[in-house]
Amino acid sequence: MFADSYLNKNNNEPIIQSDAEPGTAIIVVIPCFREPEIKQTLESLKACHLPSCKVEVIVLINHSEIATPSVKEYNNATHAELTCWIENNEIEGLKFYAPAPIELKKKWAGAGLARKKGMDEAVRRFNKLDTPDGIVVSLDADTLVEQNYLVEIENYFQQNAKHVGATLAFEHQKEGLKPKQKEGILLYEKYLSYYKQSLDFTGYPYSLFTIGSAFAVRALAYVKRGGMNRRQAGEDFYFLQNLVQMGRVGEINTTRVYPSARLSDRVPFGTGPILQKWMNGEEDLTLSYNFQAFVDLKALFDVKNSLFKIDETAFENTLQNLPATVAEFIRIDGFWRELENLNKNCSALQTFQTRFYQTFNAFKILKYLNFAHETYFRKANLEEQLLLLNTAVLTQSNIK
Template identity: 30%
Template sequence: MEKKELRELGWRAEKHDLENLSSKKILSKKPLSKAMRKYLEKKLEPSLLNCDEKTPMRPIALCIPVSYEYPHFFRTLRSIHLSAMKALSYLGENYQAFSILCCINAKENDALEVKENNAKLLHELRRLQKTEFDGSFMNLHILDYSHEGAYFKKKDGVGLARKIALDWALKSGAEVLASLDADCLVSENYLYTLALFYQKYKNKSKWALCGFSHQEPAEKAHKKAMDAYETYLHEHSQFLFDIASPYYPVALGPTIICTSEAYVRSGGMNKKIAGEDFYFLQSLIKLK
C-alpha cells in the first residue's frame, strides 16, 4: 500500500498551519491528563510495564508491526527516509520530531523460517540504529517479540503487535501516533504533513486518516482484482456517507493517525487477531 498525504475529517493542512514551524521549539513531555494517567495505569500492554529504553522518543512516532518482512521492509524504511528528507527541506535540518518504532513479532507456533527471517531483520535494524538512524533527524526503536520467552501466543496477531508499538510510543512520550504497516510506501509529503498535524493538534484530542492506493502488481489479473477491490472500498464508503453514517471512512490500519490524547480517550488499540483497525477507528469516530 502506498500512503498519500494526510487528511482528516474536518481538517486539511493549510499553509498558515506551518508558518515559521521550523523555528518553533519542539515541546518536551507535557503533564499527563486524567485520561492519560488512567490509561497508563489500567490499559497499558502489561509486557511494557517494566520496559525502559535509553533512546529518547520524538513527538511524532511511526508505529509498525513487523513479521516475516526481510528484506522487503527496507523499501518501507527507504520511503520513510525520503519523506524525512523532503520534510527537513521545508522544516530545517535541525527539526528533530520523528521516531520509527518497530514491533518485530512471531508466534510461538510459527515456522522456523519466520523466526529466522525476523532474526535477520533484527540484526540489520540494530546496525541501522547506529548508522542511518543515529538520532540526527529520526530515531529508530526496536521491540523484539521474536525470541524465546517473548513469542506471541497462538491466539495473538497483528492487533497485539500494533497495540504494543502504539502503547510503547505513548508511554515514552510521543504526542502523535501514526499507525503503519511493514509493506507500506509513504509519500514524499507524508512526514511534512504529520508535522503540520502535530503543530496544530498536539495538545488536543484529534485523529486523522491518510489517502491510500495499493502498489501496482506485476500481473494484469492481479491489477484488475486490486482495482475492483479499491473501487468497492471507496464506493461502500461513499454510500455510508450518503446516508449520513458517521462510520463511513475506510478502515485500514496504516492510514490511521491520532494524537496521544485521542488514543487514550478512545481506549487505545485492541488486541484482535484481525479487524483491529476497524474497531479502533470506530472508537476514534465516537470521540467528541
C-alpha cells in the same frame, strides 16, 4: 502523567530502554512479522522531508510464543539486518528503533496485538515526556510513503488542534503486478471508495477508510479510547470506528501512503485475503452491495429526529413508512430497546442527534447490509452501482 493509569492497567514494560528525546512529537509504529520488504519502508521514511518536531520510528518485530523455529530465525535475521541498517542511517531529528523480536501470547498473537504493543510503547514514551498531544502514527511493514508524509501529518494536527485522529489518503502499489492481480486491486480500491461514498450519501457522519497503514491518533485520545484492540484482523476498523465516537477524525489528503497489494492468507480478511480469493476465483470483486440498500438506509437516517422522545406506538407507525428492508432489520435487531434507552439518556435533540449514530454505528450498518443482502437483495455489478450512486448524489446536490 496522562497515561499512567492506562499503562499500569496494561502492564506495559518498556520495550525500548532509552527515553525519547525532548521535542519528539510524532512516533510511527510499524508491526513487523516475517517481512521481507521492511527496509524499503524504512528507506521511504528516511527520504521524507522532516517536520519541525523530532520523529521516532518503532519497528515492532514480533511472533507468537509458539511460532516455528523458521519464523523465529527469520525475525532474528530481520532484527540483525535492521540493527545494522539503523547504525548506518542516523539522521538528526529522525530516530529509528528495531528492538529484539517480542513473543506474543498464543491466544492473541496477530496483527492487533502487535500493533497494540507498538502503539502502547509510543504512548509510554510520550507519557514520560508528558506530551498528551503526541501523534502516534500507524504504518505497515510493506508500505511506502510520500516525501511530505511526516510534514503533512505535523501540519494537519497543528491546524486541527481539536481533532483526535486522522486517516491518510492511500493507493496500493501496482507496479509489477500480474494483470489479474492488478485488476483485482483496482476493483478493491473502487469498492472501498464506493462503500465510503455510499455511507456519506445516507447521511452517516462517520464514514472513513479504515486501513491499518494509514491513520494517526493523538496519544491522549488513544489512551481515553482504551488503546488498540487485540483482534487478529480488522483491528484498524474496530479501533477507528470507536475513536470517531470520541471526537473528530479527519482526513489527510495532502500526502499519500502506498500499501502493498500482495496476496496473503495470514489473516481471515483484509486486502491480502480478498486478493488471494480473487486470484483463486473464490471472490468476485466486480460485485458489491446493491446501492438500493443504502437508499433504504438513508430513509431511516432522514427521519431520525422524529425518533427523539418517541413512544413505541409512534415508533411502529414510523417503521410502517420505512422501506421493508430497514423496518424488518430494526425489528429483528431489537433496535427499539436501544432507542428507548437512548431517549432516556438524552434531554436535548442535539445530544440525541449525536448519540443516535453511536447506537446505529458502523457495526450495525454492516450488520444491516449483510441482512439486506441475505433477505432482499443480491450483490450487483460494482460499476453499475457507482453510476447509481453518482446519479443520486448529483440529484441530491441539485435539490439542495
